[in-house]
Amino acid sequence: MSAVDTSCIMDYDDWSPNYGNLPMEIILHIFRFLNHSDLQAAGATCSRWREALFVGEFNRNILVHFVKVCLSDRLAPAKFFLKCQRPYRTFCLEEVTFGQAQELLTQIGKTATEIIFDNADMGDKQFYAFMRQLTHLESLTVTRCSPLFMSGSFLDGSGDFAGSFANIRHLSLKHNQYLSDAILLRLTSLIKGIETLDMSGCHIAYHNAIHRRFYPNDSLAAHPSESILTFKFLARVANLHRNYLKELNLSHTMISGPALQSLTSVENTDGGLLLQRLRLTGCRQLNTSGVKSFLLTQPNLVLLDLADTLCVNDDCVAAIVDSLPKLKTLNVAGCGGITNAGAKLLGNLKHLQSLNISRCDGITTDGLTQGIARTNNSVLKYLYMSHLIVCEESIKCIAHNCPELRILNVGHCVNGVTDTSVQCIIEHLRWLRELSLEDCFRVTDAALTGINISKLEMKNSTNPSTGLLENFHPTNPSSLHERENLRSSISPQSMKISLRSKAEEEIVRDANRKRALFAVYELNQIDDHMIDGFSIQQLKGLRSLNLKGCNKITDVSLKYGLKFIELQRLYLSNCQQITLLGMETLVLNCPSIEEIDLSDCYNINDKTIQLLTAKLSRLRALHISGCSQLTDHSLDAILVNCKCLQTLSIYRCRRMYTDIEDRLADLSTLRHLNMDNAGSLDNVEFFRLKKRLDY
The missing domain is CATH 3.80.10.10 (Ribonuclease Inhibitor)
Known part of the structure; x- marks a missing residue:
């Protein structure tokens, strides 16, 4: 018997594809379709895929988040981070304390372009030490760091780190107490051009009487106050950067209608602000005339957030539609003054991609079917409409006419969200990524599986030996003869009075329905003609x-x-x-x-x-x-x-x-x-x- 040359035999493992040796271009193309979690999992498969994860376009979206730790060069996690050679650009320091962290600050400062301080336990000296290292900073967020500004001497004599602020384009000081006109002036004077300014949740004085108390001789420019932050000074800062400023956030402040109007006609300006994004969430002191007048001067707005602003009504919606032709994102959640008349106008916003009308009690079915879902709308991608009093037809109309939706929130729409409307959503909205049916208690398993319950009952009636579905949805006798036969078949011993409450009866009925459906599945009694609906599995990207x-x-x-x-x-x-x-x-x-x-x-x-x-x-x-x-x-x-x-x-x-x-x-x-x-x-x-x- 002759010997076999084993060197020519190919190993079975060689037949399988080696994905680790794919060209880098193909790997990068695959990565563009993955979210953050999938990217991290893919990067852990092999060294080549890990290398692809370091490419700039993916690395820019990664946030290094330190939460509730003591940052010290000798302690974890900082000592592990110091061993990392990967360049990160965005850092968030939330509820951290600082020890001896000079090496960590140097490491972060080499590559950081965005830094977020959220409720960080630090004083002004620690902040200065950090800023000396951040020479490439473009975005600065200081949130809930009130002790940093408590002394009033913040940035008083900025010294050798003033250059770190020069290239900042995005500045956020939200939810801070103890801010003052003097602190704001010192900070913004170091920045060449502010594109985004976020002062939401700050204590800003808008009333003229308060302003006169701290500036009796109108000495705003000469001696800014170190005790209070006034709107007039904030408006002055915004005016100085008006050629750069594109986004303003004054949410959850006491801004009034006249104050908002003054932003467009600040003294010594040629035309006031010209914004692209404006957020005024929860500003309850605004009035309708002030909002309308301001919007007339902002034709370039692409994002407008007026959620929980009580003055917003149909007139404001009309001004939005007429004045903001480029609008892509609109949030009017909780604006009870909007009715169907205003909702119908929203269909005229041709570029609207995101709409939030949750908790707008005045909007009903007509406002939707004759508004955003009046005709085929392939532009709208994000729709939030929870807590609306709408019927089933409105949900079905939206599903038919808004086929490109990625996010749909119909939570608490108890009358409109039924098995039928959910089936319509599954049939037509195949691109959905997020779906909320919260507290829609009329939805059953049939909505998510596509099983026709009535056909199961019909099959059960032809095969009584199975006895699967007699526990729920009982069939009422249709003729007098059937009723008489039913009465005669009931013996006195079988007549029982239930002592359960209505809620308990519903629970028992649901349990019986569940057992029956399981039995039908396990016995393979479901034919193709019984599944005449659509399974939620068809929303592949959910x-x-x-x-x-x-x-x-x-x-x-x-x-x-x-x-x-x-x-x-x-x-x-x-x-x-x-x-x-x-x-x-x-x-x-x-x-x-x-x-x-x-x-x-x-x-x-x-x-x-x-x-x-x-x-x-x-x-x-x-x-x-x-x-x-x-x-x-x-x-x-x-x-x-x-x-x-x-x-x-x-x-x-x-x-x-x-x-x-x-x-x-x-x-x-x-x-x-x-x-x-x-x-x-x-x-x-x-x-x-x-x-x-x-x-």
Whole structure:
């Protein structure tokens, strides 16, 4: 027998494609279709794909976020960051304290173009030391850092770090107390041209009487006050940068109508501001005439946010439509003065891509069907319309005429969101990325699976031996003869009076429906003609699904409906029919889930949490408040399996609080813990717990 030359035999592994050796151009092209989480997972596959992740266009979108840590060159995470050779551009320092961090500041300063200080514990000297290193800074955000400005001497004698402010184009000082005219002047005078100015939530004095008190001789320019921040001085700063300023945010301030109008006619100017983006959320002192007059002077606006501004009515909407032909984003949520007359005008905004009309009580079905959904609208991509009193026809009309929608929020539209309207959404809106059906309690499994319940009942009536669907949707006798036969067939022993409440009867009916549908599925009794609808699986790119309060949704939808590779956020709170049975399939069909809400799902037990934490490797936020069956075993599963969990909500889980400090100290990634007795921990103990939680 002759010997075989094994050197010529090809190994079976050589037949499979080697994706690690793909050309870099192809890898980069693939990466352009991935979100941040998928990019990080792809970059961990091999060194070549990791190298592709360092390319500038992907690196620019990465935020380095330090939360609730002490930044010191000798402590984690700073000492690990110092070993990183990858250049990052955006940094956020949230609720951090500073130790000896000179090397860290130098490392950040080499590449940083954007820095965010959010409630950071630092004084002016630490801020100056940071700014000396940030020589390439283009965006500066200082949020909730009131102690930094408390002394009033902030930037008084800026010295050798003044050049760090020169190239800043985006400045945000939102939600800060103790800002003054003098501080604002010192800061803005160091900047050549401000394109974005955010002063939302700041204490700004708008009343003329207050202004006269601090400037009795109108000495605004000569001696800016170190005690108060006035609107006239803010307007003066905005005027100085009017050739650059494109975005202004004065949300949650006391700005009035005359003050807003004054921005367009500040003294010593040629024409006032000409903005592209304006945010005035929650400005309750505005009036209709002031808003209308200002909008007439802003033809270049592409974004307008007037949410929760009480003066906005149909006249304002008419001014928006007539004066802002380039508008792409409009937020009028909570503006109760808008009626159908104003909503109908919104259909005339030809470039509108994002619209938020949530909580506009005056808008009903006619305002939608004769407005944005009057004709085919292929421009609108984001629609938020929660808490509206609309009917089923309006939802169907939107689904038919707005086929390019990426985000649709119809939460709390209890009359309009039914199985039929949800089926219409699934049929026509195939590009949806986010769908919210929160508290739409009329939605059942049929809406998400496409099964025709009535045809199942008809088949069951022809095969009574199965006995699957007799527990719900009973068929009423149609003739007098049938009623007589029904009465004669009921014996006195079988006549029982139910003592359940209406809510309890509904729960029992839902449970019976769930068991019947499961039995039909498992026995393969569903034919093609019974599935005459559309399964939600057809929304292939869905990333967020909100089913909070949809208490008719059961394990049937989880097992036979939800199958999304890209799904990242799933909200199922108050879905009482959800159990381990549905979760077993969900974790296999939706492996990319990062946030899941199972609050008040009382059938969730320890085995369910063990399954979720073991299978969902990307889990970052877990909400299980009110799940009364959970014990310390669930907490153990979270600690063992969750490697990147950042948020944990365990309100009303009264059996999970054994040695909580010692247990949670091992969960190094945890940043937000929501529980009932957090306030009972004294300050020293809670601070020590936070330290141990962080690193």
